[in-house]
Each structure stands twice: as structure tokens, then as C-alpha cells.
Amino acid sequence: MSTESADIGLIGLAVMGQNLAxxxxxxxxxxxVYNRHAEKMRDFISQSKKxxxxxxxxxxxxxxxxxxxxxxxxxxxILLVKAGEATDKTIESLLPHLEPGDIVIDGGNAHWxxxxxxxxDLNAKGLRFIxxxxxxxxxxxxxxxxxxxxxxxxxxxxxAPIWNAVAAKVDAQTGSxxxxxxxxxxxxxxxPCTAHIGPDGAGHYVKMVHNGIEYIDxxxxxxxxxxxxxxxxxxxxxxxxxxxxxxxxxxxxxxIEITGDILQQPDTAGDGFLVDKVLDTAGxxxxxxxxxxxALELGVxxxxxxxxxxxxxLSALKEERVEASKLLQGPETKRVEDAAALIAxxxxxxxCSKICAYAQGFQLMAEAQKxxxxxxxxGTLAQIWRGGCIIRARFLQKITDAYAIDPGLKNLMLDPYxxxxxxxxxxxxxxxxxxxxxxxxxxxxxxxxxxxxxxYRSARLPANLLQAQRDYFGAHTYERTDRPRGQFYHLDWxxxxxxxxxx
Ligand code: 6PG
Numbered sequence: 132m133s134t135e136s137a138d139i140g141l142i143g144l145a146v147m148g149q150n151l152a153x154x155x156x157x158x159x160x161x162x163x164v165y166n167r168h169a170e171k172m173r174d175f176i177s178q179s180k181k182x183x184x185x186x187x188x189x190x191x192x193x194x195x196x197x198x199x200x201x202x203x204x205x206x207x208x209i210l211l212v213k214a215g216e217a218t219d220k221t222i223e224s225l226l227p228h229l230e231p232g233d234i235v236i237d238g239g240n241a242h243w244x245x246x247x248x249x250x251x252d253l254n255a256k257g258l259r260f261i262x263x264x265x266x267x268x269x270x271x272x273x274x275x276x277x278x279x280x281x282x283x284x285x286x287x288x289x290x291a292p293i294w295n296a297v298a299a300k301v302d303a304q305t306g307s308x309x310x311x312x313x314x315x316x317x318x319x320x321x322x323p324c325t326a327h328i329g330p331d332g333a334g335h336y337v338k339m340v341h342n343g344i345e346y347i348d349x350x351x352x353x354x355x356x357x358x359x360x361x362x363x364x365x366x367x368x369x370x371x372x373x374x375x376x377x378x379x380x381x382x383x384x385x386x387i388e389i390t391g392d393i394l395q396q397p398d399t400a401g402d403g404f405l406v407d408k409v410l411d412t413a414g415x416x417x418x419x420x421x422x423x424x425x426a427l428e429l430g431v432x433x434x435x436x437x438x439x440x441x442x443x444x445l446s447a448l449k450e451e452r453v454e455a456s457k458l459l460q461g462p463e464t465k466r467v468e469d470a471a472a473l474i475a476x477x478x479x480x481x482x483c484s485k486i487c488a489y490a491q492g493f494q495l496m497a498e499a500q501k502x503x504x505x506x507x508x509x510g511t512l513a514q515i516w517r518g519g520c521i522i523r524a525r526f527l528q529k530i531t532d533a534y535a536i537d538p539g540l541k542n543l544m545l546d547p548y549x550x551x552x553x554x555x556x557x558x559x560x561x562x563x564x565x566x567x568x569x570x571x572x573x574x575x576x577x578x579x580x581x582x583x584x585x586x587y588r589s590a591r592l593p594a595n596l597l598q599a600q601r602d603y604f605g606a607h608t609y610e611r612t613d614r615p616r617g618q619f620y621h622l623d624w625x626x627x628x629x630x631x632x633x634x
Contacts (some may be wrong), residue, residue: 134573176191208225264280343433343439347435412447435488513531
């Protein structure tokens with residue numbers, strides 16, 4: 132095997148690794164691949180030789196030494212291994228084979244603090260590190276993912292040609308995704324769904340928030356489905372058609388589209404629709420939890436995102452819920468007669484809640500950048516999420532537009548377009564949440580998003596009482612509405628002037 136012939140290397144040939152390797156080869160780059168278990172690499176190479184026109188540009192290696200020897204300098208090596216310990220171990224085993232200037236690119240769902248640490252460690256050894264979010268699942272990796280790289284600008288400059296080539300593309304004017312290419316015929320033109328997000332952990336932080344938004348987007352869709360099923364008695368296929376219809380309008384998105392498909396999928400192993408037989412317990416790998424806990428740490432009220440994580444946790448208590456359903460009673464669910472009206476109301480509730488969810492995600496990133504010294508470009512972030520990634524949606528163009536109008540926008544809900552949408556939809560949104568409450572149908576994401584909207588638009592909240600309570604039992608002090616901010620008072624509670632309690 133000739134040395135220094137490959138443009139880039141990739142370690143980790145699970146589904147994402149294999150697909151990204153093929154995508155890179157499709158775009159004319161020679162890629163050297165390695166997997167800890169060599170058999171997987173051999174299988175991948177031999178399968179690709181049978182099916183993939185670009186397989187001549189795939190080079191398989193059984194040792195890291197051979198892999199690194201095959202790479203052009205400075206070497207660029209993508210890691211697509213399990214986030215966490217496996218990433219550290221892989222880097223460690225790679226180190227003896229690297230030279231100053233080489234670039235390690237972690238494409239896993241790494242915790243941003245790990246990315247910051249890894250970059251520091253590698254920089255100290257003269258190496259460079261990029262933590263890149265990769266979104267879009269298997270198909271995205273194969274035909275165009277959304278890529279969120281963080282690291283030094285000069286390391287990014289080395290990687291940019293490849294990342295720009297393999298990323299999904301959107302139309303420069305409309306932001307519409309350009310259709311996915313068949314293998315070997317990459318999409319030409321368009322704006323790539325990747326950009327330098329910022330230094331060190333910025334890319335992985337943004338990818339984490341993407342996932343937090345993914346969680347709430349999915350939960351909102353599930354609540355819409357559940358309301359239609361329980362209040363209208365619609366079958367899965369009929370609900371699937373509603374989602375198909377919604378996908379034609381402002382809700383158009385990948386998740387709405389696949390929901391339409393999923394709901395209409397017959398059960399190939401029995402009668403009816405598959406979704407009705409899927410066990411109602413949701414898994415999670417941790418990125419939603421990280422988003423929620425980062426929001427808690429930074430004091431950002433991302434309650435709807437956190438609620439989506441809790442909804443998964445509650446769903447996982449299957450046995451307990453089955454027991455509780457026999458012991459705890461709620462109201463009887465009453466059918467709603469006017470199906471068209473309810474479907475329209477749910478659609479509005481979904482759209483308004485979605486605006487709140489994205490507002491929370493962007494607030495979180497705005498706060499995080501202050502702590503970590505990033506300078507995120509929110510319009511660009513929304514644009515690189517327009518194609519390739521799991522939360523890709525028509526709606527994101529409106530976010531790009533909002534930040535183009537006002538780069539310092541404090542909260543997405545304040546942008547005129549989103550403000551109008553909230554004003555138009557809120558009456559339906561409230562009806563839907565109330566219907567859920569009255570009928571005992573849980574709508575944690577719709578409800579918490581609405582509470583966020585109502586809280587954010589309240590000039591006054593009952594925190595006056597809360598602060599007084601804190602001062603009463605803990606002398607935590609309070610500010611007064613009739614005195615300048617920043618002056619703190621304490622009362623030795625209970626004090627004079629209070630009516631005497633009757634014995
Ligand atoms: C993506 C996804 C992906 C994520 C899965 C599973 O952008 O392609 O976010 O990175 O790992 O969606 O996440 P959960 O297992 O936590 O649902």
C-alpha cells in the first residue's frame with residue numbers, strides 16, 4: 132500500500148462511520164478506514180467493493196500504524212466511536228502514531244467539557260483537535276449530514292473542504308434543502324450545512340442543544356398524536372395522514388414527515404399498524420439530559436426541553452405505570468365531535484410550543500457562549516440545521532431571518548414573525564392544553580411551553596412572595612419595587628403592623 136495517499140482517515144466502522152466514509156469517498160476523497168475489530172473493516176470493504184462505485188477510494192487497514200502511515204500530512208483522522216471512555220482510549224492508542232500538526236476530529240456525541248479537555252491535552256502535544264457534531268443518522272451520514280465543527284480556525288481551514296463537500300446542501304436564497312443525491316452523485320451547488328461554530332467545545336455544545344431540541348420536537352409530536360388518538364378516536368393511519376398534511380405547511384420538517392410514515396406502517400408481523408405494538412417506553416443516550424442540566428446550571432429557563440427528558444423517564448417506568456393505572460383515577464376521556472376543529476387547534480398548539488422550544492434552545496446557547504467565550508452566529512446555526520440533521524425544518528429559515536433582522540435578538544418569541552404566530556395560535560394552544568387537563572391526557576411539553584410563554588410575557592410574577600419567604604426563614608434579603616434595583620432589605624419577620632392571628 133502506498134504511503135501518504137489517503138486524504139483522511141476514519142476510525143470506528145459502526146453505522147455512522149461506514150456511511151460517512153462512503154459519503155467522503157463519493158466526493159472524490161481517498162479515505163483510510165480502521166475498526167478495532169478488523170473483521171468489521173474487512174466486511175465493510177468487501178461489501179463496498181460489490182455495491183459502491185467509489186469503493187476504489189476506500190482503503191482498509193488492520194492496524195493504527197498502517198492507517199496513519201497511509202495518510203497525507205498533516206494527517207486528518209475522524210473518530211466515530213462511542214462517546215466517553217472509548218474516545219479517550221482511541222485517542223490514547225492513536226497518539227504514538229501522530230506527529231505535531233495532525234488533526235483528530237471527534238464526530239461522536241461528546242460532552243462539550245470532554246471536548247475542551249481533549250483539545251487542551253492534544254494541543255499540549257502539538258496536535259490539533261476538532262469536536263464536530265454530526266447529525267442526520269445513517270442516511271444523513273451517507274448523503275449529507277449537518278456538521279457542527281468546533282476547534283481552532285486554522286484546524287477548521289484544513290478540514291473545511293471535506294466537510295463542505297460532504298455536508299447536506301440548502302438553497303442559498305430560500306434555505307430549502309437540496310434533494311439528497313444518489314450514491315456517487317453528490318449534490319452540486321447550494322450552501323453546505325456546516326460552518327465553523329467556534330473554538331474548543333462550541334461544536335459539541337451546539338450539537339447537544341440540537342439534540343435537546345430534537346427531544347422536545349419529538350415529544351410535542353407524540354403529544355399531538357396522543358390527543359388525536361384519545362380525543363378523536365382516530366386510528367394510526369388516519370393520524371399519519373394528518374401529519375402528512377401538516378408536512379405541507381409551516382410545520383414541514385423531517386420529524387413530521389417520518390411521523391406520517393411511521394403511523395401508516397402496517398405491522399408486517401401481524402394485524403394493524405406497527406406503532407400500536409411498539410412498547411411505550413422511550414430510551415435515551417444522554418444528550419437531552421446534558422442539555423437540561425446545562426440549562427439548570429446556567430439558570431436558563433428551558434423547562435420544555437427538560438420536560439421532554441422527564442417525559443422519557445416517566446415512560447420508562449412502564450411496570451409502575453401499569454400498577455398505578457389500577458389505583459389512581461382520573462377523569463373519563465370524552466370524545467370531541469368536531470375533528471377538523473380539534474386537528475387545527477392541535478396544529479397551532481404544536482407550532483406555538485415549537486417556537487417556545489427553539490426559543491429555549493437558542494437562549495441556552497446565548498448564555499453558554501458567555502461562559503465559554505464563544506461568539507455563536509445564531510442565524511448560521513439555524514441555517515446549518517436546515518438540511519441534513521434530525522431537526523431540519525422549514526421553520527428554521529424563519530429563525531435565520533429573525534437573526535438577520537436583529538442579530539442581538541433577546542428571545543425568538545420577540546421576533547415579529549414568531550410573535551404574530553404566537554398571538555394567532557395561542558387561543559387554540561390554551562384550548563388544547565385545557566382539553567388535555569380536563570380529560571386527564573398528559574401534555575407535559577405543550578403545557579410547559581405554554582407556562583414558559585405566559586411566564587416570559589409577565590411583567591410581574593409571584594416571585595415577590597417567594598423572595599419574602601426566603602427572607603422570612605433565611606434572611607436572604609429582598610429588593611423593593613419602590614426603591615432602586617441593587618438595594619437589598621431585610622425584615623426581622625414577623626414585624627410590627629401585621630394583624631394578630633386569632634387564636
Ligand atoms: C442526530 C441524533 C443522534 C442521536 C440519536 C439518539 O442528530 O443524528 O441526534 O445524534 O444520537 O437521535 O439520541 P437518543 O438515544 O438520546 O434519543
